[in-house]
Amino acid sequence: MSQAATGIELKKTVIDSVLAGLLALIVFGPIVGLVLDGFDFNAEPKRLFMIVAVVMAGRFAASCFFQSTKGKDFLYKHSSKDEGVHVLSPDHKSKLKWIIPLTIVIAFLVPFIASKYILTVVILGLIYVLLGLGLNIVVGLAGLLDLGFVGFYAIGAYGLALGYEHLGLGFWSMLPIAAIVAAIFGAILGFPVLRMHGDYLAIVTLGFGEIIRLVLTNWTELTHGPNGMNAPLPTFFGMEFKRRASEGHVPFHEFFGLSYSSAYKYIFIYLILLLVVLGVLYVKKRLTQMPIGRAWEALREDEIACRSLGLNHVLVKLSAFMIGASTGGLAGVFFATYQGFVNPSSFTFFESALILAIVVLGGMGSTLGVVIAAFVLTVAPEMLREFADYRVLAFGILMVLMMIWKPRGLVRMTRIGVASREGNVK
Amino acid sequence: MDIILQQLVNGLSLGSVYGLIAIGYTMVYGIIGMINFAHGDVYMVSAYITAVAIALLSFFGIESFPVIIFGTLIFTIFVTGVYGWVIERVAYRPLRGSSRLSILISAIGMSLILQNYVQLSQGAKQQGVPTLLSGAIRFDIGDGFVQITYMKLFILVASFVGMAVLTYIIQKTKLGRMCRATQQDPKMASILGIDTDKIISTVFVIGATMAALAGVLVTLDYGGFDFYVGFIIGIKAFTAAVLGGIGSLPGAMLGGIILGLSEALFAGLISSDYKDVFSFSLLVVILIFRPSGLLGKPEVEKV
Numbered sequence: 001m002s003q004a005a006t007g008i009e010l011k012k013t014v015i016d017s018v019l020a021g022l023l024a025l026i027v028f029g030p031i032v033g034l035v036l037d038g039f040d041f042n043a044e045p046k047r048l049f050m051i052v053a054v055v056m057a058g059r060f061a062a063s064c065f066f067q068s069t070k071g072k073d074f075l076y077k078h079s080s081k082d083e084g085v086h087v088l089s090p091d092h093k094s095k096l097k098w099i100i101p102l103t104i105v106i107a108f109l110v111p112f113i114a115s116k117y118i119l120t121v122v123i124l125g126l127i128y129v130l131l132g133l134g135l136n137i138v139v140g141l142a143g144l145l146d147l148g149f150v151g152f153y154a155i156g157a158y159g160l161a162l163g164y165e166h167l168g169l170g171f172w173s174m175l176p177i178a179a180i181v182a183a184i185f186g187a188i189l190g191f192p193v194l195r196m197h198g199d200y201l202a203i204v205t206l207g208f209g210e211i212i213r214l215v216l217t218n219w220t221e222l223t224h225g226p227n228g229m230n231a232p233l234p235t236f237f238g239m240e241f242k243r244r245a246s247e248g249h250v251p252f253h254e255f256f257g258l259s260y261s262s263a264y265k266y267i268f269i270y271l272i273l274l275l276v277v278l279g280v281l282y283v284k285k286r287l288t289q290m291p292i293g294r295a296w297e298a299l300r301e302d303e304i305a306c307r308s309l310g311l312n313h314v315l316v317k318l319s320a321f322m323i324g325a326s327t328g329g330l331a332g333v334f335f336a337t338y339q340g341f342v343n344p345s346s347f348t349f350f351e352s353a354l355i356l357a358i359v360v361l362g363g364m365g366s367t368l369g370v371v372i373a374a375f376v377l378t379v380a381p382e383m384l385r386e387f388a389d390y391r392v393l394a395f396g397i398l399m400v401l402m403m404i405w406k407p408r409g410l411v412r413m414t415r416i417g418v419a420s421r422e423g424n425v426k
Numbered sequence: 427m428d429i430i431l432q433q434l435v436n437g438l439s440l441g442s443v444y445g446l447i448a449i450g451y452t453m454v455y456g457i458i459g460m461i462n463f464a465h466g467d468v469y470m471v472s473a474y475i476t477a478v479a480i481a482l483l484s485f486f487g488i489e490s491f492p493v494i495i496f497g498t499l500i501f502t503i504f505v506t507g508v509y510g511w512v513i514e515r516v517a518y519r520p521l522r523g524s525s526r527l528s529i530l531i532s533a534i535g536m537s538l539i540l541q542n543y544v545q546l547s548q549g550a551k552q553q554g555v556p557t558l559l560s561g562a563i564r565f566d567i568g569d570g571f572v573q574i575t576y577m578k579l580f581i582l583v584a585s586f587v588g589m590a591v592l593t594y595i596i597q598k599t600k601l602g603r604m605c606r607a608t609q610q611d612p613k614m615a616s617i618l619g620i621d622t623d624k625i626i627s628t629v630f631v632i633g634a635t636m637a638a639l640a641g642v643l644v645t646l647d648y649g650g651f652d653f654y655v656g657f658i659i660g661i662k663a664f665t666a667a668v669l670g671g672i673g674s675l676p677g678a679m680l681g682g683i684i685l686g687l688s689e690a691l692f693a694g695l696i697s698s699d700y701k702d703v704f705s706f707s708l709l710v711v712i713l714i715f716r717p718s719g720l721l722g723k724p725e726v727e728k729v
Binding site: 023026027029030031032034035036038039040041047139143145147192193195196199200202203204206207208210211214215218349350353356357360389390392393395396397398399400402403404407 | 455459460461471474475477478479480481482484485501504505508509511512516517520521524525526527528529530531532534535536537538539540541542543544545546547548549553554555556657661664668699700702703706707709710713714717
């Protein structure tokens with residue numbers, strides 16, 4: 001690299017930013033500047049010129065920055081694209097060992113401190129943690145881009161509602177059944193798509209998710225279509241969380257001699273959900289250390305090499321699909337019971353994209369990253385209500401920027417390496 | 427009998443629209459091997475631009491039908507073409523050479539951006555354009571009749587012209603030759619002095635203009651649209667591209683027409699509620715049994 005080129009070429013920079021402004025004018029003009037109103041339109045020049053000015057200023061600043069020495073260093077630093085898995089030394093001892101039990105203790109205390117509103121938001125966050133963990137197995141570990149993940153979520157949620165209405169099953173029986181049913185659907189989806197690669201796979205899974213949603217919308221005799229279905233609340237040893245229990249049951253608060261509060265059911269759902277999330281976290285941690293988890297990652301990195309080494313790719317991919325799907329099913333059951341109601345509009349493609357954004361932002365394969373990202377992406381928009389309209393836009397921008405800047409996510413996946421065997425090797 | 431014929435007529439115009447959009451998928455896939463996930467949303471944007479163009483023209487007091495139609499076409503195709511260029515530049519070019527998963531995720535992000543950006547600036551409500559061309563040709567058949575509206579006829583003619591122009595460009599011009607060369611072997615093409623980055627941009631622009639043509643035609647025909655229309659039609663056009671063999675231009679047109687016809691027949695004879703389910707299932711079935719489509723070349727796994 002020649003050192004003479006460190007000066008900023010002002011002329012080129014100005015031309016660049018004017019061009020960028022012109023492009024912004026063409027692109028944003030008809031959509032932002034002219035707002036349709038019936039067959040007429042309203043002009044909004046202020047909005048348009050704000051955007052154009054921002055684009056021009058941004059382009060100018062970026063141009064200047066990337067031409068300076070500092071900017072070049074920055075570009076160089078961030079040009080290494082693939083960081084892969086971070087392997088720690090075999091005798092690595094985490095200095096933050098106490099943080100996990102502490103977090104768990106705090107998590108169990110949350111419902112008794114937080115208000116009902118915060119509790120409902122945190123429950124939603126935990127549901128997305130579950131979804132993120134499920135999709136993380138499929139996308140992050142096995143490298144299979146599944147855009148129909150919301151289908152399994154829907155299967156779980158509708159499983160609860162349908163099981164309640166048609167078979168009289170409650171929350172506790174449906175929790176395992178929904179996981180199993182979702183896993184079976186995962187296998188059904190997995191089989192045909194085994195032969196497909198990245199992009200085709202993504203589109204087919206997307207189609208699968210849409211098929212499920214369309215069937216739920218149109219099969220009105222079974223699912224009541226867009227009107228949705230009621231889902232039952234969980235019970236605590238047969239005790240219900242209602243003010244007045246149905247016949248033959250005792251409400252929870254009467255049995256324990258408490259005054260009625262609608263928060264009990266959320267506390268209860270939260271605690272079960274937390275246990276399930278912890279269970280899934282543990283299972284996932286074990287899985288990544290087992291041969292099957294390592295096989296997922298190996299397949300993600302190089303499928304052809306794996307197959308020529310005799311790895312059964314059918315089994316490996318199917319297991320990833322099924323385990324991921326069953327986690328999605330679990331999340332669906334919790335979602336249904338938390339809302340008390342399900343309808344098809346909760347299971348659109350956007351939901352899949354949101355879960356994918358969680359996995360992408362958190363770091364593919366990284367458990368910690370996914371947990372953090374799930375909370376950031378679901379709790380933050382709830383807390384900042386004014387910005388809720390912009391959240392889809394923010395997710396989109398986030399996904400593009402993350403892929404350009406850090407394709408493997410913010411938190412890199414880490415694993416502890418294997419110690420070499422000591423002995424007298426000659 | 428008349429129902430079947432009527433659905434065939436409807437399917438043909440629907441299919442030619444699918445074919446137009448499928449061109450965008452097929453060309454981009456052929457050249458850089460990625461599915462441009464945001465392509466359906468480019469179509470959606472073009473629907474909005476169409477409505478804006480018509481409103482603008484009527485604002486300036488232009489009443490004559492041909493002027494409105496050609497003005498709208500030119501305006502929409504130009505602006506949407508710029509969209510295609512910008513999208514490639516912003517979301518795909520910085521990712522050249524990274525893993526397919528990253529590019530696909532970036533494309534999904536772009537799709538979300540476009541949808542939400544249009545929703546935020548134009549509002550979430552259903553929009554519409556006035557009917558510009560009404561009337562139909564009727565054929566009496568037995569007890570019933572089959573009719574072709576002038577608009578459907580216009581769709582058929584315009585998409586045929588669009589495809590013919592595109593085929594000419596790709597087959598006969600220097601630009602087309604450079605596109606084909608890059609498609610075959612980007613590295614070799616760039617060694618031989620073709621600016622492959624520029625060609626890739628051009629392909630995105632061509633795809634966007636074809637989607638814009640489809641957007642104008644469908645918007646004028648149906649009248650109503652919202653920020654979500656790109657999603658379903660995008661997947662269907664992708665199905666058409668896969669059906670015809672992704673990467674192949676005539677395949678995209680053929681696939682579009684076959685998909686349009688079969689979907690219209692399914693909707694007319696079996697159930698219109700499940701016609702989308704039918705298209706998606708068709709996609710799965712094609713990919714399982716004939717992943718390289720009708721006119722495509724089988725994909726070779728490089729080791």
